[in-house]
Amino acid sequence: MAQSAVPEQRAAQQPVPLRVPVRDILPWAVFAAVLGLVLIYFVGAEQGATSLFSGTWVHEFTHDGRHLLGFPCH
Template identity: 55%
Template sequence: MSVSSSSSGTVATPVVIPLSRSLVWLVGTAALAALLYYFIGVDQGAVSIFGSDTHVHEFVHDGRHFLGFPCH
């Protein structure tokens, strides 16, 4: 079994992302994660900050139990 290697002389260069752009992605991802955590883990429906008529609690109810969050 022979291994052939092609040496074309090209070297992969890493992509450099500026700190300001990566900070925007980091903050956005953290905000989205916090919002999802609130809806799945904290929102109880009756005391929801979005009012009791949106029924976000009922939409994620089974997911809460599957993930181990207490409910009711």
């Protein structure tokens, strides 16, 4: 009978999951959430009465992304 390419000792071992502490992930998760909210604001709400910047340059810059994501703009 043919022998296995993996020794029997290694086949019986289970991989140990890597533990990442929450305190290492939390700053990056907060950063990603804030960045996501800023992006959603600029794509979805930066125009008209809620506009933080004068002019229409932000609207024109995000216009196609606005339609792609389903936000009405005009």
